Amino acid sequence: xxxxxxxxxxxxxxxxxxxxxxxxxxxxxxxxxxxxxxxxxxxxxxxxxxxxxxxxxxxxxxxxxxxxxxxxxxxxxxxxxxxxxxxxxxxxxxxxxxxxxxxxxxxxxxxxxxxxxxxxxxxxxxxxxxxxxxxxxxxxxxxxxxxxxxxxxxxxxxxxxxxxxxxxxxxx
Numbered sequence: 001x002x003x004x005x006x007x008x009x010x011x012x013x014x015x016x017x018x019x020x021x022x023x024x025x026x027x028x029x030x031x032x033x034x035x036x037x038x039x040x041x042x043x044x045x046x047x048x049x050x051x052x053x054x055x056x057x058x059x060x061x062x063x064x065x066x067x068x069x070x071x072x073x074x075x076x077x078x079x080x081x082x083x084x085x086x087x088x089x090x091x092x093x094x095x096x097x098x099x100x101x102x103x104x105x106x107x108x109x110x111x112x113x114x115x116x117x118x119x120x121x122x123x124x125x126x127x128x129x130x131x132x133x134x135x136x137x138x139x140x141x142x143x144x145x146x147x148x149x150x151x152x153x154x155x156x157x158x159x160x161x162x163x164x165x166x167x168x169x170x171x172x
Contacts, residue, residue, distance in 0.1 A: 009048060016045040020162060027069075027154035029109060035069035038158045042165045053172035054165060062161050069157040073150055080146015086121050086139040093120020094143040110144075117143035 019041025026032030042062055046054035081091050097116020101108030118140030125132040 012044065012048045016041045016048070019044065020158075024155065024158050027158055028151050034154055034158065035066040035073075038161055039063060039066040042161060045165065045169070049169070054168045058164065058168045061164065065157055065161050065164075069154045072153045072157065076146050076150025076153060080142040080144070080149070081117055081139060083146070084139055084142045086117070086142070087124040089120035089124035090117045090139045090143065091120070093117045093123075094147075096120075097143075098147070113147050114140040114144040116140075 019037050022032055023034045023037030023039075023041060026034030026037055028034075039062055042054075043059060046059055051059075081094055094113045094117035097112035097114070097119070098109070099112070100116070101110070101112020104112070118136040121139040122132060122136035125135065
């Protein structure tokens, strides 16, 4: 019976690592829910230990960090576009470009929000004049920068979550 218990722990910790790694990837790839996956993996890790070393206070802090990461995602996406006082068309274009970009792979994920925001702003402005093309390009760049900043902040929060978990797990 002890061998079965050890095997279960090994499989459990492999699942923890897979969930956390998937969550960290999800901070960059919009198809995966980054912060909830990281939190779920860490919650599983704490449960495997019976919450003896990683307690409910730590899990509460990790839950708050998960919520912070989700809020950062929403704020950062809109921040880049709204910083230039772009239209709501640009904001929606950025969101739709990001979602459609998922289908096109890595380049779609990287360029989708830029193209969507630029196209949305261009359509909002109407007639094609040189300044409108320039303005649309600026809005597209702002959308991309906002998403990049948001991804960097979400990765930082995920690293803090993992570090706090590991410190509690190993230093207890």
